[in-house]
Amino acid sequence: MEQIRNGKFIEKENMPSNEHVIKWVNEMAAMCKPDKIQWLNGSEKEEKELVKEALRVGDLIELNQKKMPGCYLHRSALNDVARTEELTFICTENKEDAGPTNNWMAPKEAYEKLSGIFNGSMRERTMYVVPFLMGPKGSMFCKVGAQLTDSVYVALNMKKMTRMGKIAWEELGNTNNFTRCLHSKSDLDIKRRFICHFPEDNAVWSVGSGYGGNALLGKKCLALRIASFLGKKEGWLAEHMLIMGVKTPENETYYIAAAFPSACGKTNLAMLIPPDSMPGWEVWTVGDDIAWIHIGKDGRLYAVNPEAGFFGVVPGTSMKTNPNAMKTLQSNTIFTNVVLKEDGTVWWEGCGEERPKKAIDWRGEIWQSDSMEKGAHPNSRFTAHVSQCPSASAEWDNPNGVPISAIVFGGRRAKVAPLIYESFDWQHGTFIGATMASEKTAAAEGKVGEIRHDPMAMLPFCGYHMGDYFKHWLEMGKNLHKQPKIFHVNWFRTDNNGNFLWPGFRENLRVIKWIIQRVKEEVDANKTAIGYVPHAKDMHMGGINLTENNIEELLSIDKEEWNEEVKKQEEFFKKFGDKMPKEILEEHAGLKERLN
Ligand code: OXD
Numbered sequence: 001m002e003q004i005r006n007g008k009f010i011e012k013e014n015m016p017s018n019e020h021v022i023k024w025v026n027e028m029a030a031m032c033k034p035d036k037i038q039w040l041n042g043s044e045k046e047e048k049e050l051v052k053e054a055l056r057v058g059d060l061i062e063l064n065q066k067k068m069p070g071c072y073l074h075r076s077a078l079n080d081v082a083r084t085e086e087l088t089f090i091c092t093e094n095k096e097d098a099g100p101t102n103n104w105m106a107p108k109e110a111y112e113k114l115s116g117i118f119n120g121s122m123r124e125r126t127m128y129v130v131p132f133l134m135g136p137k138g139s140m141f142c143k144v145g146a147q148l149t150d151s152v153y154v155a156l157n158m159k160k161m162t163r164m165g166k167i168a169w170e171e172l173g174n175t176n177n178f179t180r181c182l183h184s185k186s187d188l189d190i191k192r193r194f195i196c197h198f199p200e201d202n203a204v205w206s207v208g209s210g211y212g213g214n215a216l217l218g219k220k221c222l223a224l225r226i227a228s229f230l231g232k233k234e235g236w237l238a239e240h241m242l243i244m245g246v247k248t249p250e251n252e253t254y255y256i257a258a259a260f261p262s263a264c265g266k267t268n269l270a271m272l273i274p275p276d277s278m279p280g281w282e283v284w285t286v287g288d289d290i291a292w293i294h295i296g297k298d299g300r301l302y303a304v305n306p307e308a309g310f311f312g313v314v315p316g317t318s319m320k321t322n323p324n325a326m327k328t329l330q331s332n333t334i335f336t337n338v339v340l341k342e343d344g345t346v347w348w349e350g351c352g353e354e355r356p357k358k359a360i361d362w363r364g365e366i367w368q369s370d371s372m373e374k375g376a377h378p379n380s381r382f383t384a385h386v387s388q389c390p391s392a393s394a395e396w397d398n399p400n401g402v403p404i405s406a407i408v409f410g411g412r413r414a415k416v417a418p419l420i421y422e423s424f425d426w427q428h429g430t431f432i433g434a435t436m437a438s439e440k441t442a443a444a445e446g447k448v449g450e451i452r453h454d455p456m457a458m459l460p461f462c463g464y465h466m467g468d469y470f471k472h473w474l475e476m477g478k479n480l481h482k483q484p485k486i487f488h489v490n491w492f493r494t495d496n497n498g499n500f501l502w503p504g505f506r507e508n509l510r511v512i513k514w515i516i517q518r519v520k521e522e523v524d525a526n527k528t529a530i531g532y533v534p535h536a537k538d539m540h541m542g543g544i545n546l547t548e549n550n551i552e553e554l555l556s557i558d559k560e561e562w563n564e565e566v567k568k569q570e571e572f573f574k575k576f577g578d579k580m581p582k583e584i585l586e587e588h589a590g591l592k593e594r595l596n
C-alpha cells in the first residue's frame, strides 16, 4: 500500500499499468476522498472477501447456506427501490441532441453540481475500482467499462452481471477507450440523487442511489444509454431486448430478439419451458434484457447479450411461471428487497408458496400475518450469473453473436393490440416499434397502470434524440441484405370483465411458433389495416382451454379503438417535431387511411 495525497492509502495490488485509468481514478479519488481504494481482480477469493465485508457493514444478510448456498439478501433504503427516471439526465452539449424524451442538463452544469455532491462522499468508505467487459471478450461487440463505487453490494452485483476483473484491463491494453463510470451512494438523499450520462465523454456519474438500474452502471447506463449513442455513431443498435434461441422439432434453431418495457415478462419469455403439447421444441436463453445488434458480413443482423447475469424481477416468479429462473436463484444469488423467513430462506408474492406466518418484510420490519402491506417490494430483484440458468444457451458468450430471424415488440395493453401481428416490412416494423405503448409497471417510480408511449421499450434508455433513433433504425434496415421480420405481441389483453384472455407464460411459445412459421414462409396470414394477423386455424391451440370466440377476440382489431390509437400516436409524434423521419409519418398516414 502506498500513501496518497490526503493521508489515505491506495492498494497497488491489481492496479493496471494503463495511465489513462490511473489518472482518472486518482482524480476521482481526490474528489470523493475514500479512506481506501481497492482494485478488484474478479477472482472467486476476492468475491468471498467482498461478501464478508458486505456482511460486516450490513449491506448483505446471510441466508440459510444449507438450503440456499451462496445466497444473500440486501435491503435497499426505503426511498431507493426503483429507477428514478425523473432524476436521470442526458448531458450533451446541445440540448436538442438529448431530445424531448430525456431530461437534459448541460455537461458543465452537471459536472459542477455533481462534483459538489461527490466531494468527500466516500469518507470512511472504500472506493472499489471495478473493471468490466460488456459483451464477449475479443468480440467486435465488446466494450470496456470501469466503475468506481463505494458500495460493496454494487461491486458484488457487478461481479455477477458483467465479465468483471482483470479480463477488462487486458482487453483495454494501453488505450483510453473505456466508459468511465463513477458511483457513490453518498447519503442516499433523494434531493441529492442524480444519474447523469455524458455520451460525448463516454462517462456516467451516478450519485445518491444504491438501487440496481441507478447504480449498476454497466446495465441501463452503459449498455443502453451510452451504447445507443455509440451505436448511432458506429452503425449498430443497443436495444432493450431479450435474445432467445428457439429449437424446432426439425432441429433448426431460430434466434429472436424481443423488446418489452420493464417488468413485462422478458425474463419469463427468455427462459420459457415449452408446453407439454409442443414436444420437440426447446428454448435457450442468450439474454433476458439487453441486446447489442450488429450487421454481420453476410448482411444479416447478429446479436450478443452484453451482460453476463440477470437482474430479474422476483414477484410473480414461481415454478409455474418460470421454473428456470427458480432453479437459477437456488444458489449464488443476491436477493434485493424480498421477505426473509424464519428459516433463513426467502419469500415473495406469487412464489407459489403459502405466505409465512412469521417473517421480516422488505423494509426489515416484522411482517404480521394480517398485514395488508406487501411483504416483498413489487420491484424486488434477484441477481445471478447466466451460467446458473438451466436454459442458458451454449451461444450466450459467442463473440460472433447469434443471427436474428425475427424482432418482436410487445406492450402490456388491456385493449387495442391483438395477441400477435406482423409488420408488412422493415419500415412498417420500425413504425410499429416507434408507436409501442404500455401500461406502467413498478420497475420505475411513478403511477403503475398508466398507458405511456414507450418506443421500442427504449423511452427511459435511449441516450439521444428519439427522432434520430427512429432514423437510425430505418438506416439499419436499408443496410441489411436480409431483414428479419418484425412482429408485435400483447400477452395482456383482457375481456370486458378485466380477465386475461391469454394464459401467457409457457403458452407464449405457441405465438413464437407462428412467428417461426412466418419466417419460414410456411403459413399465410390475414392482411389487415395494422399488419398481418394469423388465421385462427394456424395458431397451435392443442392442450389449452380457449374457445374459438376467445381466439377470435384475441386476434380481433377494433376499428374505433385503433382510430383513437392513431390520434394518440399523432399527439405523441408532435413531440419530435421535424426530427420525425418522413417514413414514419408516411406509415402513420397509411395506417390511418387503411383503417378508414
Ligand atoms: C430492468 C428494468 O431492471 O428494465 O431491467 O428496469
Ligand code: MN
Residues within 6 Å of the ligand: 240, 261, 262, 263, 289
Ligand atoms: Mn430492463
